[in-house]
Amino acid sequence: MKEIEKKFLIKTLPQNLETYPKIQIEQGYLNTIATPTLRIRKYNEQYLLCYKFRQKTERQVASVAKEVELPLTQEAYHHLKTKIDGRMIEKRRYLVPLKDELTAEIDLFDGFLKGLEVVEVEFPTEEIASKFTPPDWFGKDVTFDLRFKNAHLCSISSVSEILDNLEK
Numbered sequence: 001m002k003e004i005e006k007k008f009l010i011k012t013l014p015q016n017l018e019t020y021p022k023i024q025i026e027q028g029y030l031n032t033i034a035t036p037t038l039r040i041r042k043y044n045e046q047y048l049l050c051y052k053f054r055q056k057t058e059r060q061v062a063s064v065a066k067e068v069e070l071p072l073t074q075e076a077y078h079h080l081k082t083k084i085d086g087r088m089i090e091k092r093r094y095l096v097p098l099k100d101e102l103t104a105e106i107d108l109f110d111g112f113l114k115g116l117e118v119v120e121v122e123f124p125t126e127e128i129a130s131k132f133t134p135p136d137w138f139g140k141d142v143t144f145d146l147r148f149k150n151a152h153l154c155s156i157s158s159v160s161e162i163l164d165n166l167e168k
Contacts, residue, residue: 003052003065003122004129007148009139010106010117014096017106023093025107028084032151039151040072040080047077062129063143086154087112098135100128113159118148140166 014020027041036053051068072080081088090111096104102121109116119138123129134141142148147162156162 001067001069003067004062004124004126005120005122006062006129006132006141006143007118007120008134008141008143009148010119010137011139012137013106013117014104014137017094017096021095023095025091025093026088027150028081028088029086029151029154030080030084032085032155037151040077040084042077047072047074049076049080060144061126062123064126084154089113089150089154102132104135109153109159112157113153115163116153116159118142 023044025041025043027039029037029039031038036051039050039052041048041050049070049072051070053066055064055066088111089109091107091109091113094106094108096106098104098121102123105120105122107116107118107120121132121134123132146152153162
């Protein structure tokens, strides 16, 4: 499956956030050094192995990747969890509808990343991504800022390492 997405910091959270569908996510990375990225994910009570290969595009308007997800048993997930690079990422994801049938995926991080709030939007095409105007509650576009890639986040010791140095 091809994934085309943009990622933003959040200026202000939407009102009544708890009324939107929520997913509990726990994920860890088995390969953070090279492409492709290999990650395990607990998505509510579903267990997945994900192979993700970032692609360069001419326009560079969004992050584009090929992604393959395969089901895991709970036992396999817990076995692989002992082999991850860095730390497990924990977050709550809220699915907030936007105009043009798009969805804002708001990630509120827990654990060592508590305080980090990002929103991602996936697009059907790069053309639609290039024409996207974020709502007022979206903050800075961090789509291409490697500090905000989950594969990097699992290697930091505290969220202050990136939030305290945003202008760098």
